[in-house]
Amino acid sequence: MGLIQWATSPWGREVPIHISFGLLWVSAIGGLLFLVVHALYVGYWAKSAEAHSREAVGTGIASRVPERVARHSFGARLFHGVMALAMFALLFTAFLPKMGVRFAWVTYHWIAGVVLTISVIYHLFHATFWLDFWSIWPDRVDIEDAARRLRRALGQAAPAPRKFGKYPLENKLYHLAILCAGLAVIGTGVLMMSRVRTPFFTRDPYLFGFSDATWGWMYVLHGLAGIALVALIIAHVYFALRPEKFFITNSMIFGWMSREKYLEHHDPQRWPVGEQAPEAGAAGGSKSRVPA
Amino acid sequence: MAVIHDVMPAFELFQPPTVDDAVRLLGQYREDAWVMAGGLDTFDWLKDRIKRPKVVVDLSQVRELSGIREANGGLEIGATTTLTEVVRHPVIRGKYGILSTGAEAAASPQIRNQGTIGGNVSQDTRCWYYRAGWPCYRAGGNTCFADTPTAINREHAILGADRCVAVNPSDSAPALIALDAKFVIRTPKGERVVDAEDYFIGPGTDITRMNILRPGDLLTAIRLPADWAGAKFYFEKVRDRNVWDFPLMNVASAMVITGGKIERIRLAVNAAAARPLRLAAVEDAVRGKEPNAATGEIAGRLAVQGARPLRFNAYKIPLMRNLVKRAIGGVEQAAWA
Numbered sequence: 001m002g003l004i005q006w007a008t009s010p011w012g013r014e015v016p017i018h019i020s021f022g023l024l025w026v027s028a029i030g031g032l033l034f035l036v037v038h039a040l041y042v043g044y045w046a047k048s049a050e051a052h053s054r055e056a057v058g059t060g061i062a063s064r065v066p067e068r069v070a071r072h073s074f075g076a077r078l079f080h081g082v083m084a085l086a087m088f089a090l091l092f093t094a095f096l097p098k099m100g101v102r103f104a105w106v107t108y109h110w111i112a113g114v115v116l117t118i119s120v121i122y123h124l125f126h127a128t129f130w131l132d133f134w135s136i137w138p139d140r141v142d143i144e145d146a147a148r149r150l151r152r153a154l155g156q157a158a159p160a161p162r163k164f165g166k167y168p169l170e171n172k173l174y175h176l177a178i179l180c181a182g183l184a185v186i187g188t189g190v191l192m193m194s195r196v197r198t199p200f201f202t203r204d205p206y207l208f209g210f211s212d213a214t215w216g217w218m219y220v221l222h223g224l225a226g227i228a229l230v231a232l233i234i235a236h237v238y239f240a241l242r243p244e245k246f247f248i249t250n251s252m253i254f255g256w257m258s259r260e261k262y263l264e265h266h267d268p269q270r271w272p273v274g275e276q277a278p279e280a281g282a283a284g285g286s287k288s289r290v291p292a
Numbered sequence: 293m294a295v296i297h298d299v300m301p302a303f304e305l306f307q308p309p310t311v312d313d314a315v316r317l318l319g320q321y322r323e324d325a326w327v328m329a330g331g332l333d334t335f336d337w338l339k340d341r342i343k344r345p346k347v348v349v350d351l352s353q354v355r356e357l358s359g360i361r362e363a364n365g366g367l368e369i370g371a372t373t374t375l376t377e378v379v380r381h382p383v384i385r386g387k388y389g390i391l392s393t394g395a396e397a398a399a400s401p402q403i404r405n406q407g408t409i410g411g412n413v414s415q416d417t418r419c420w421y422y423r424a425g426w427p428c429y430r431a432g433g434n435t436c437f438a439d440t441p442t443a444i445n446r447e448h449a450i451l452g453a454d455r456c457v458a459v460n461p462s463d464s465a466p467a468l469i470a471l472d473a474k475f476v477i478r479t480p481k482g483e484r485v486v487d488a489e490d491y492f493i494g495p496g497t498d499i500t501r502m503n504i505l506r507p508g509d510l511l512t513a514i515r516l517p518a519d520w521a522g523a524k525f526y527f528e529k530v531r532d533r534n535v536w537d538f539p540l541m542n543v544a545s546a547m548v549i550t551g552g553k554i555e556r557i558r559l560a561v562n563a564a565a566a567r568p569l570r571l572a573a574v575e576d577a578v579r580g581k582e583p584n585a586a587t588g589e590i591a592g593r594l595a596v597q598g599a600r601p602l603r604f605n606a607y608k609i610p611l612m613r614n615l616v617k618r619a620i621g622g623v624e625q626a627a628w629a
Binding site for chain 1: 425426427431432433434435436437439440441442453454455493494496497498504506600
């Protein structure tokens, strides 16, 4: 099975046209294998290496943490829900026809794509100007703690990793991966819409002056990002359903997590909440009074 | 790209004697197999090296696929029955004249002697960008060369386009839809019977196919129910050369008129879209009305709603409007406008 489908253009050049859709199965099976391996790892090997320090938080700080720690604003949860629906609609409309389910999928696909694009634009502005933008990006502490965790998992001596900030490193890396794949499908998808009939474009495959090869690579990138999203979403659903992650899943549904979970997993220095949080916009401070 | 050769490319040829054998072979080779009936569409594809099947399953030896027989008060036409046999069959001429007329409008006498009814309804589109071997959507690529600001698209679709703007070229298909024919399909899982209009699919549903047949499937027969036998029929085909050409558009209607009013009607056009279109909205609009020029006018205007012309095929909109008008009101009452 080749990774890319090639064709001869009208000008006699070999150009890519699509990914090989067998890669869909590679992605799906890869995603499922990851679940199995992760479940085995967590069940049998990871027990000896704590994810982070169990050091208790001082009673002074703990007493200032509210019973319900706000984690995701309504706007952030609404974005997540809309994006998830659009993403599922996109994947089903893209891949069900490839699996032999026949329906007029293109219209549903581009409409879902437009919904996804609008929701992501909203998120970019919302996260940049109203949320704690940097809380989702890996920082130096995350890297150091990841190295500590790895060394301890391999049986080497290393200090205990610190508690997480607002988001665990895995969460941040997942966000980064979905950001890359999402922006790739959106960027290529918006351009590809010039090739189908929509209210936004007069259909014109020559609109941007791209060569056949450029278009081909665009389709390939769209396809690769699409199948990457299959594996990423399998992993996302898996983590959302793992019992020890329920408190995170619940916080995306209800917007808050309990005081106990906050103190157990999060470092109040890295994610200050309640009275301990500095004023939004204070120099060097977090804006975590506003849930992200 | 098309590379035209005088000789056939190499492939493995099977000539099964029974439908069961044919279906077994098609199930065995699936995407690698090519079904050949009369061979008139097949040989172009193969000699041009655009379609390159590993296996050709020639149906010419399957006797049970050929012939016309009475069934349940109607007729059953084997899929490999030639168009000439369909044209000349006395019951078809007498009771289902629209099919005889439609089949006779296809191609030339020589081609009708060899071409089959199954092949006529299952043939591929004539879009020359596609048939030239260009990597268009229908060929599995990622563009439509016929729907661009500079494309030559006089024969292409005004309705139902979805990325691909090719049209279905069959002349018998609209007649069969008007007659409410049933298509009998043998699949690896058994037999399936579908309405004629459901046999055809547009590019939105599957851009690389023109009908619902999947690899391994075989169209075995077409059944004409008795319901529309002896109805008032109308068939007209417009083409560039009257001696021998594919349709620019054709129309077929079957009407039952009671008390001077249309009691029942089925109406279809082809070469307007990638699939023959049954005009159900038009049927609903004219049912209960007199089949005259005024009703035809309403029908014609309704039929072209939603039509979107390409660069060179805007003429198809008045053409379709007038064909539908004539199919309802008759040639005498419906002047071209």
